[in-house]
Amino acid sequence: MSCGAFALKDALVAEIARRGIQDEALVVTTGCNGFCERGPILLVHPDGVFYQRLSPADVPLLVEEHLIKGRPVPRLMYVPPEGGLPVPKMADIEFFKHQRLIVLRNRGRIDPEKIEEYIAYDGYEGAAKALERMTPEEIVAEVSAAGLRGRGGAGFPTGRKWDLCRREPGSPKYLICNGDEGDPGAFMDRSVLEADPHAILEGMIIGAKAIGAARGFVYIRDEYPLAVSRIGIALRQAREMGLLGRDILGTGFDFDLEIVRGAGAFVSGEETALIASIEGQRAYPRQRPPYPAQSGLWGRPTVINNVETWANVPSIIRRGAAWFSSLGTETSKGTKIFSLVGKINNTGLVEVPMGIRLRDIVYAIGGGIPKGRDFKAVQIGGPSGGCIPKELLDLPIDYESLTQAGAMMGSGGMIVMDEDTCMVDIALYFLRFTQEESCGKCSPCRIGTRQMAEILARITAGEGSLEDLEKLGTLAATVKRGSLCGLGQTAPNPVLSTLRHFRDEYLAHIVDRVCPAGVCKSLITFTIDPEKCVGCLLCLKACPVHAISGERKKVHVIDPDVCIKCGACLNACPAKVRAVIKRAGDRAGASREGAAAPKDA
Amino acid sequence: MQQRRTAGVAGRGQASPGLRRSTVSAERAAARIVVRKYGGQRRAVIQILQDLQERLRWLAPETLEAVALELKMPPAHVTSVATFYKSFSLAPRGRHICTVCMGTACHVRGGATVLEHFERKLGLRAGQTSPDREVTLERVNCLGACALAPLAVIDGRYHGQMNESKADKVLQPILRAGGPAPDAGSGPEDGEAL
Numbered sequence: 001m002s003c004g005a006f007a008l009k010d011a012l013v014a015e016i017a018r019r020g021i022q023d024e025a026l027v028v029t030t031g032c033n034g035f036c037e038r039g040p041i042l043l044v045h046p047d048g049v050f051y052q053r054l055s056p057a058d059v060p061l062l063v064e065e066h067l068i069k070g071r072p073v074p075r076l077m078y079v080p081p082e083g084g085l086p087v088p089k090m091a092d093i094e095f096f097k098h099q100r101l102i103v104l105r106n107r108g109r110i111d112p113e114k115i116e117e118y119i120a121y122d123g124y125e126g127a128a129k130a131l132e133r134m135t136p137e138e139i140v141a142e143v144s145a146a147g148l149r150g151r152g153g154a155g156f157p158t159g160r161k162w163d164l165c166r167r168e169p170g171s172p173k174y175l176i177c178n179g180d181e182g183d184p185g186a187f188m189d190r191s192v193l194e195a196d197p198h199a200i201l202e203g204m205i206i207g208a209k210a211i212g213a214a215r216g217f218v219y220i221r222d223e224y225p226l227a228v229s230r231i232g233i234a235l236r237q238a239r240e241m242g243l244l245g246r247d248i249l250g251t252g253f254d255f256d257l258e259i260v261r262g263a264g265a266f267v268s269g270e271e272t273a274l275i276a277s278i279e280g281q282r283a284y285p286r287q288r289p290p291y292p293a294q295s296g297l298w299g300r301p302t303v304i305n306n307v308e309t310w311a312n313v314p315s316i317i318r319r320g321a322a323w324f325s326s327l328g329t330e331t332s333k334g335t336k337i338f339s340l341v342g343k344i345n346n347t348g349l350v351e352v353p354m355g356i357r358l359r360d361i362v363y364a365i366g367g368g369i370p371k372g373r374d375f376k377a378v379q380i381g382g383p384s385g386g387c388i389p390k391e392l393l394d395l396p397i398d399y400e401s402l403t404q405a406g407a408m409m410g411s412g413g414m415i416v417m418d419e420d421t422c423m424v425d426i427a428l429y430f431l432r433f434t435q436e437e438s439c440g441k442c443s444p445c446r447i448g449t450r451q452m453a454e455i456l457a458r459i460t461a462g463e464g465s466l467e468d469l470e471k472l473g474t475l476a477a478t479v480k481r482g483s484l485c486g487l488g489q490t491a492p493n494p495v496l497s498t499l500r501h502f503r504d505e506y507l508a509h510i511v512d513r514v515c516p517a518g519v520c521k522s523l524i525t526f527t528i529d530p531e532k533c534v535g536c537l538l539c540l541k542a543c544p545v546h547a548i549s550g551e552r553k554k555v556h557v558i559d560p561d562v563c564i565k566c567g568a569c570l571n572a573c574p575a576k577v578r579a580v581i582k583r584a585g586d587r588a589g590a591s592r593e594g595a596a597a598p599k600d601a
Numbered sequence: 602m603q604q605r606r607t608a609g610v611a612g613r614g615q616a617s618p619g620l621r622r623s624t625v626s627a628e629r630a631a632a633r634i635v636v637r638k639y640g641g642q643r644r645a646v647i648q649i650l651q652d653l654q655e656r657l658r659w660l661a662p663e664t665l666e667a668v669a670l671e672l673k674m675p676p677a678h679v680t681s682v683a684t685f686y687k688s689f690s691l692a693p694r695g696r697h698i699c700t701v702c703m704g705t706a707c708h709v710r711g712g713a714t715v716l717e718h719f720e721r722k723l724g725l726r727a728g729q730t731s732p733d734r735e736v737t738l739e740r741v742n743c744l745g746a747c748a749l750a751p752l753a754v755i756d757g758r759y760h761g762q763m764n765e766s767k768a769d770k771v772l773q774p775i776l777r778a779g780g781p782a783p784d785a786g787s788g789p790e791d792g793e794a795l
Contacts, residue, residue: 036748184704187745222651222688223744263647263686266742280644282685341706341747348748379705415705429708433742439685542765544721566714568765 004055005029005040011056012042015063025067031195031230033108035095037347038078043090043108050090051076081345081367095346098365100327102335103311104351106196112230115237118198124243126317130206131251134317136166139210143313145321147333152178152269152306153384153410153486155332155399158313161303165211165293168301175207175216176297176304178274179227182266183382184433186413188337189307191349193220193227196311197234201257203310205248206317208255211303216257217278222264231259266383266437270485271304273439284441285485306411308337328354332398340366342415343373352397359393362416373418377501381410383430383437384490386497387423406497408490422519423502424509428456430494434487444482448475449491456495459506460520462513469506472499518584521565525583528569530555532579539580542572631656632667643672646682650689659690695730695737697775699723701763702752704743712751715763716740719753722772736775 009029016025033041038052042062049072051062058076065071077086078093087093101107110117118124130139144159165173177200181189192200204216220228235257238244246254260278267273268283275297277283296302312334316324325333332354338361341347345367352361358378362368369375377387386407388395395401399409417426435449452475455468476492483489499506508514515523528539528548535553547563550556556579558569573580625633635652639645649668654660660683669676683689701716720726723738730737746752749761753768760771 036746039748181745182742184708184743185706185747187743187747190745223741261648261651263651264688265686277647278644280646280682282681339747341750342709347706347750382705413705415709417709421709426705426709429705437742544718544765564717566717566765567711568718571764572766 007056008040008042008054008059011059012063015059016067019063019068021063021067025063028111029113030108030110031106031112032191032349034099034104034191034349034351035093035346036349037345041108044072047072048089048091050078050088050093052078081370094367095348095350095365098356098360099351100335100353101351102315102324102327103192103199103308103337104195104349105315106199107191108195110196112195112197113233115198115234115241118196122318123198123314124202126314127202127205127243128249130209130317131249131253134209136210136212139206139317140166142321143210143316146316146324147321147328147331148309148312148316148324149332149399150306151308151312151336151412153381153408155409158305158309161293161305162207162210164291165301165303168294170295170299170301171212172215172300173211173213174297174300174302175204175211175213176271176274176278176302177204177216177218177307177310178269178271178304179218179220179224179307180262180269180274181221181224181307181411182269182437183384183411183413185341185379185415186339186382186411188339188349188412190221190224190227192307192311192337193224194230197227197230198238199311199314200231200307201234201238201244203313204257205243205255206313207303207305207310209253211301213303214254214256216255217260217297218257219260219262219268219274219278221262228259228261235259265439266433267439267485267487270487273485274304275302282439284439285487287484308412329396329398331400336397336409336412338412338414340414340416342379343369343418343421344416345370354398355396357393358388358395358397361397361414362393366416369416369418373420376417376419376421377423379407379415379417379426379494380413381408381490381493382413383434384408384486384493385410385413386493387417387426387501389501391501406493406500408493420517420519422460422515422517423498423505424456424460424515425517425519427495427498428453428460431456431491434491438487438491442483442488444479445488445491448479448482449488451475452479452492452495459509460515461522462509462520464506464510466510468510469499469503515584518582523584524565525560526558526563526565526567526569527581527583528556528558529579529581532577534577534579536574536577538572538574539569542568544568626663626667628657628661628663629667629670632664632671636668636671641672643674646672646674646679647686650679650683654689659692659694661693693730693734695734697736697756698739698754699736699756699772699775700739700741700744700754701727702742702744702746702750702754703740704745704747704750704752706747707743707751710750711764714765715751715753715768718765718768719772722768722776 013027016022040054042051042054065073072088074086077088079086090096140159140163148158149155179189179193218231244256262268265283268277270285271292273283273285292302292304328334335351335353337351339349350365377389379387388405388407392405402409431453435453438445438449440446455472458464476496479492480489508516518524533555540548540556545562545564547559548556570580635649639649665679665683666676669679701719703712725738727738727740751763753760753763755771
C-alpha cells in the first residue's frame with residue numbers, strides 16, 4: 001500500500017476500461033499479501049500468476065499481453081534472489097510454499113471492505129454454529145481443547161481465560177480486542193485488521209456468546225488509520241446484515257462492538273493499561289490479581305485478547321479443536337504469524353505452523369541475508385524479547401523454546417541481523433525505547449532502564465569498564481523484580497540475551513575499544529585510500545558537514561575532526577572505485593587516546 | 602494544594618460565560634461539536650482530543666480547557682491525559698510534517714543516520730517545529746511498514762529505502778518554500794563542482 005498501490009489500481013482500472021474488457025476482468029483490492037518486499041503486487045486469477053514491484057507504467061503492457069493475448073509477462077514476475085528463471089505461480093514461490101494460512105487465509109484473496117466476499121469463503125459460519133448450536137460451555141471447551149494460547153506475547157491459554165470470565169458472577173461483562181501493536185518491527189495485527197477485519201469481528205461474536213458479554217471494544221493503535229477505517233466499515237456491514245446488534249441471526253443473542261483509538265503509548269498494549277485507556281484515563285498498568293477476567297473494564301469481568309488470537313477463533317469453531325491442535329507442537333498449537341524484517345531478502349509477513357525451525361523461516365521463506373552477508377542473530381519479541389544467535393538456528397519455534405533461549409514469542413516480530421549489526425547498539429536501542437515508554441509508575445523501571453541505557457551508551461562510546469557489565473546484571477535483576485507490569489519485567493531482556501550470546505562483542509567495546517560490526521560511531525573512522533581515489537568529487541558533494549577536501553582528479557581527504565561518521569561518503573563512492581574505507585578497530589589505540597583527550601582539554 | 606488548584610481552575614472556568622456573551626472562542630466551539638459527537642461521554646476524552654487535534658493541528662491550553670468545560674470534568678484530568686499520550690502535540694505543529702521511523706527494522710538499516718540527516722537539513726531536532734511554523738520534524742517508534750525501511754513520511758506520503766540523497770530530494774520542495782534555514786554551504790559548493 002505504502003509503495004503506491006492505489007496509483008497502480010487506478011491505472012489498471014483505466015486501462016481495462018480503455019481496452020473495453022471490463023466485463024471479463026475485475027480488479028479486486030485486497031489486503032496485504034504478506035510479501036511486502038515485492039510490493040505493489042498483482043495476482044491474476046484464475047491462472048494464479050504473481051506479478052511484483054509494479055508501477056503504473058507497466059500496466060498497458062500487462063493488460064495487452066496477459067489479459068488480452070493470454071501471454072504472461074516474465075519480466076514482471078518474481079525471480080529468486082539466488083538467480084534462476086522467473087516463477088510465474090504464487091504457489092511455487094519459496095516464500096509462500098512453506099506457509100500455512102489460518103489467520104491470514106483470506107489475505108490477497110478478498111476485498112476487506114466487502115462482507116459478501118468474507119462470507120463467500122465460509123465467513124461467519126463459525127459464529128452461526130456457535131450461536132445456533134453450541135452452549136457457552138461447549139464453546140469454551142472447544143477453544144480449550146484446541147490449545148489456543150494468547151498471540152499477544154505471554155501465551156496464556158485462551159480457553160482458560162474465557163472460562164475464568166464465564167464463571168464470574170459480575171455483570172455486564174465486556175470483551176476487548178487488543179490491537180495496540182506497539183512492538184517495533186511487528187505488524188501482523190495491522191495486517192489482519194486491514195486485510196480480514198471480519199475474522200476479528202466473528203471471533204469476538206463467538207467469544208461474546210462464550211462468556212455472556214453484550215458489548216465489546218476494538219482498541220486500535222493511532223498509527224494505523226487504515227485499520228481503523230476498515231474495522232469501521234466491517235462493523236457497519238455486520239450490523240446491516242444482522243450479525244451485530246440485537247437478536248443476532250435470529251438467535252436472541254445481543255452483542256455490539258465499538259472502536260477505540262489508542263494515542264501512541266507503548267504501555268497501553270499491557271492489558272490493565274489498555275483498560276485504563278478505554279476508560280479515558282492515563283494508561284497506567286495496575287497490579288494483578290485481580291485479573292481482568294475477574295475485574296476489568298469499569299471493574300467488570302472482561303476478556304481481553306490480541307487481534308491474532310481473536311482471528312484464530314472462527315476457524316477453530318468451524319473446523320473443530322482436533323483439526324487445530326493437529327498443527328504445532330505439544331504445548332503450542334496452531335500457527336503463528338511472524339513479521340520477517342531487517343537484514344533479510346524477503347521482508348514480509350509469514351504464517352507458519354508452531355514448531356517450525358528458525359532456519360526454515362530465515363532461509364527457506366526469508367531467502368537468506370542480502371548482499372551475501374553472514375547471518376548473526378534474530379531478535380524476537382521486540383523490546384521484551386531477546387536475540388537468538390546462529391548456533392540456535394535449528395531451534396523449533398514455540399513459546400517454551402523461545403523463553404528458554406532467552407527470547408520471547410512476544411507479538412512475533414523477527415528482526416534479522418547480519419554481521420554489520422552491533423549487538424550492544426541493539427541492546428541500547430531497545431533500552432532507550434523502554435526507558436522512553438516506561439510510564440514511570442514503578443521506580444525500578446523508570447530509573448533502572450535509564451541507568452542501563454546510560455551504561456550501554458558509555459560502552460558504545462568506548463568508555464565502558466568491565467564493572468559496567470556487572471552493574472548491568474544487577475540493574476537488570478532489580479528492574480525485572482521491582483516492576484508491576486510486563487513492560488518493566490521484560491525490559492532488561494534485550495540486554496540479558498545479548499550479554500548471554502554476544503558477550504565477546506561487549507568485551508570488544510570495553511577492552512579493545514572496538515565495535516566489531518562498525519556501527520558505534522565513536523569507535524569507527526572513515527578514511528580515503530589515496531591509491532584508489534580518482535578525485536571524482538562525489539563523496540565531497542555528499543558530505544553533509546563538508547569534512548572532505550580535494551579537487552577534481554586529485555586525492556580527497558577526510559578531516560577526522562569534522563567528520564560525523566554518517567557514512568554518506570561510503571555510499572557515494574562508486575562501486576568500482578571503493579576508495580572510502582570504514583575502519584572498525586585498527587585505530588584502536590588512537591581512538592582510546594582520542595576518547596581520553598577531550599576530557600583533559 | 603489540590604484544593605487550591607481546583608479553585609483556580611474553576612475561577613478560569615467561570616470567566617468563559619462572559620466570553621460566550623460576546624463570541625464563543627474557536628476552541629470552545631470546536632470542542633462543543635466534537636464532544637457532542639461522542640455523546641458527552643467522559644470516557645471518550647482521548648478520542649475527543651484526537652479529533653480536535655486533527656482539526657486544529659495541535660492542542661492549545663485553551664482547547665484543553667474547553668474540553669474540560671464541555672465534559673464537566675477537572676481540567677487537570679484532561680491535561681493529565683493529554684500529556685501522557687504521545688500522539689498529542691501540546692505545541693503548535695508546522696504546515697509540513699516530516700516523520701522519521703525509528704522502528705527496529707529501520708534502526709538496523711540505518712534509521713538513526715537518516716534522522717540525523719533530517720535534523721541537519723531542517724535545522725531542527727526531532728520533536729521541534731520551525732519558528733515560522735512551516736515544518737515539524739517528528740520521530741515515531743514504528744509505522745509497521747518495515748519492508749520499506751528505513752522509512753520517512755512527509756506530509757502523509759511514505760518514502761522508503763531512505764538515504765541522504767533521497768532525503769535531500771524529498772525535502773527540497775519544503776526547504777524551497779521558505780522553510781527553516783537550509784544547510785547554507787551546500788548551494789555554492791555544488792556550483793563550484795560544476
